[in-house]
Amino acid sequence: MGFKIQGKRYKIQGGGVQGSPGLPHHHTLYLSPCIFPLLFVPCPPMNLKALIIDEADHCVKCGLCLPRCPTYVKNRNEADSPRGRIALMQGLAQGHLADSPALRRHLDGCLGCRACEAACPSTVAYGRLLDAGRALLDADVAAQAPRPETRLLMRPRQTRRWLRLYQLSGLQRLARTLGLPGRLGMGRQERYLTPLPPRRLKRSFYPARGRERGRVALFTGCAGWIFEQPPLAAAVRLLTSLGFAVHVPPDQQCCGALHLHRGDLGRARALAEANGRCFNSLGVDAVVYLASGCGLTLGEYTELHRLTGGAPLAWRAPVEEICGFLARQDWPEARIRPTEASVLLHEPCSLKQIRNGCKGVQALLAKVPGLHAQALANNGPCCGAAGDYMFREPAMADALLADQIARLREAAPTTLLTTNTGCALHLRRGIREAGLAVTVRHPVEVVKIRTEC
Numbered sequence: 001m002g003f004k005i006q007g008k009r010y011k012i013q014g015g016g017v018q019g020s021p022g023l024p025h026h027h028t029l030y031l032s033p034c035i036f037p038l039l040f041v042p043c044p045p046m047n048l049k050a051l052i053i054d055e056a057d058h059c060v061k062c063g064l065c066l067p068r069c070p071t072y073v074k075n076r077n078e079a080d081s082p083r084g085r086i087a088l089m090q091g092l093a094q095g096h097l098a099d100s101p102a103l104r105r106h107l108d109g110c111l112g113c114r115a116c117e118a119a120c121p122s123t124v125a126y127g128r129l130l131d132a133g134r135a136l137l138d139a140d141v142a143a144q145a146p147r148p149e150t151r152l153l154m155r156p157r158q159t160r161r162w163l164r165l166y167q168l169s170g171l172q173r174l175a176r177t178l179g180l181p182g183r184l185g186m187g188r189q190e191r192y193l194t195p196l197p198p199r200r201l202k203r204s205f206y207p208a209r210g211r212e213r214g215r216v217a218l219f220t221g222c223a224g225w226i227f228e229q230p231p232l233a234a235a236v237r238l239l240t241s242l243g244f245a246v247h248v249p250p251d252q253q254c255c256g257a258l259h260l261h262r263g264d265l266g267r268a269r270a271l272a273e274a275n276g277r278c279f280n281s282l283g284v285d286a287v288v289y290l291a292s293g294c295g296l297t298l299g300e301y302t303e304l305h306r307l308t309g310g311a312p313l314a315w316r317a318p319v320e321e322i323c324g325f326l327a328r329q330d331w332p333e334a335r336i337r338p339t340e341a342s343v344l345l346h347e348p349c350s351l352k353q354i355r356n357g358c359k360g361v362q363a364l365l366a367k368v369p370g371l372h373a374q375a376l377a378n379n380g381p382c383c384g385a386a387g388d389y390m391f392r393e394p395a396m397a398d399a400l401l402a403d404q405i406a407r408l409r410e411a412a413p414t415t416l417l418t419t420n421t422g423c424a425l426h427l428r429r430g431i432r433e434a435g436l437a438v439t440v441r442h443p444v445e446v447v448k449i450r451t452e453c
Contacts, residue, residue: 048136051306052093055129058122059086065116070381070400071109079106082116082126089133099137107133109396111389112261113349113382127353132307134263147388149189150258156225157250163226164196188391192425194432196226200233206246209453213243216325217282217317219275219289219298222254223421231290231442235322238444239288241453242329252278257297258387260304269308272301280316287319290442291421292351293387295321299354321351323419323443324360331367335452338369343446344413345375346404346427348420349382361419361443368450373417377407385426401430408438417443 065082066072072081079088088106091097107130114127152159166172172193175181181190201220216239220232239246256271275298279287289295301313343365351357365373384390384400391397404427408416416431416438418424424440431438 048132048307049093051132052089052129052136055125055132056086056090056093058124059083059120060122061087062121064119064121068115068119068380070111070113070115070384071396073381074396074399077106080109082120082124085110085133086124086126086129089129089136092133092136104137107137109393111349111382111384111386111396113386114353115349115380115382118352128303128306131260131263131265134261135265135307136263138263147391148186149388149391153222153226153258154254156220156222156254160196160199160226163193164198167193167195188394191433192390192429194227194428197229200229201236201248204248204250206236206240206248208243208245209240211243212245214285215245215247215283216286216288217247217249217279217284219252219255219279219287219294219319220248221289221291221294221421223425224291224294227425228290228421228442231445234442234444234448235288235290237453238326238448238451241335241451242326242331247282247284249278249282255294255297257293260297260307261387265308269304269310272304272313276301276313276315284317286317286325287315288322288325289319290322290419290444292321292348292354292357292419293422295319296350296353321354321357321360321419323364324356326444326447327360327363327367336368337450337452339450340370341415342372342374342413343415343417344408344411345373345379345443346383346416346418346423347375347379348418348423349386351419357419361417364443364447365417368447371446371450376404376416377411383423383426385420385422387422390422390426397426401426405430405434405436408436409434413438415446416440417446419443 061083063081063083069081072078072084078084085107088097088103092099092103097103110130112127112130117124117126120126166175176190179187181187218232218235218239221228224232236246236248251274253271253274255275256268259265259271260268287298289298298319301315305312345361345365347358347361351361362373365371381403382400383404384397386397389397390401408431414437416427418427418440419442424442428440431440
């Protein structure tokens with residue numbers, strides 16, 4: 001199937017419309033049914049090589065990042081360390097190294113956890129550097145079919161309905177008995193699928209209960225909409241009980257993190273612009289999110305133009321992590337029931353990158369009298385989820401997950417709290433397969449349970 005625009009021949013391929021040979025990446029047309037029937041992504045050509053060379057020059061190769069890097073600690077391979085990967089990207093950008101399967105293997109093996117940034121005395125923006133390196137390697141990424149789980153996440157409402165039907169009809173049980181997920185190449189993804197509760201959010205607007213003190217918009221996230229309906233509903237309940245009217249815009253999009261971190265800058269920019277139009281039109285006091293992975297990407301929209309070109313994106317309202325936002329509000333103490341419970345707190349890599357993210361979670365949990373919240377021991381290394389990494393790099397993802405499960409086995413908690421959807425899915429799978437009696441929740445669920453609202 002093809003057509004012509006201004007004499008150029010285009011063909012539909014891999015979720016996008018790829019131009020004739022030699023067509024620059026920034027002249028790609030993207031078909032995106034979740035945004036517009038046909039969307040032109042005006043992504044001006046950026047000199048990614050210059051960006052990589054400039055940022056890589058800040059790295060002094062001191063090695064302070066090495067003990068912070070989960071893949072280096074596991075492999076002890078210099079090419080799987082931050083400074084090693086920076087050297088590879090630097091060589092590629094300068095023309096000293098050619099694209100090769102080995103080079104891609106080392107860059108693809110990076111979790112993107114950015115733990116190295118906290119240890120870097122030169123403040124190298126490793127996350128942006130990695131995104132640029134992957135984009136340089138995959139300048140023709142629009143012609144590549146997205147991973148199956150990414151395609152499903154781009155239509156969260158439809159996907160959730162399909163998955164509920166799959167589970168409630170008995171098809172899941174039959175498919176597992178026949179081994180169909182594995183035969184269809186979805187065996188690993190199916191292992192992450194737990195029973196989905198009914199949809200809790202059924203309206204696009206929830207008025208404040210009592211006197212209105214402000215208005216917020218809730219960013220649900222694509223995976224969050226599918227798998228995290230209970231915490232989303234808990235967040236709405238807490239917000240409205242504290243006097244906030246809550247918008248849940250149905251036309252919001254994926255944050256674009258999966259696309260950005262795989263080098264698909266065009267789609268990442270398109271999703272960012274769509275979300276900007278959606279949320280900026282609401283006139284709210286804040287945009288709040290539950291998934292810290294999404295939140296980190298949303299907060300960095302203002303820096304996206306450094307990779308994609310074009311005008312800088314701007315939010316008209318602050319983008320805030322839900323726990324920190326709730327913790328700053330005035331809470332009627334009589335409405336919070338005390339408890340003697342203990343919970344273990346998992347701190348996702350993305351939460352650590354958000355200013356005061358971990359402190360916000362702890363401050364919210366401190367609102368509940370008697371609730372003892374303790375951080376998971378040696379909580380520094382990534383759990384291995386890292387977006388779609390748990391599907392792309394199963395061996396390393398499972399090795400890192402095994403470390404977390406060993407810590408949980410030793411601590412023996414009944415409840416584990418985490419603020420990121422991907423981490424929750426990954427940890428739940430590991431806990432279930434290890435036979436541990438641990439429930440994984442979002443912090444807002446625990447607070448909502450103890451609050452009369």
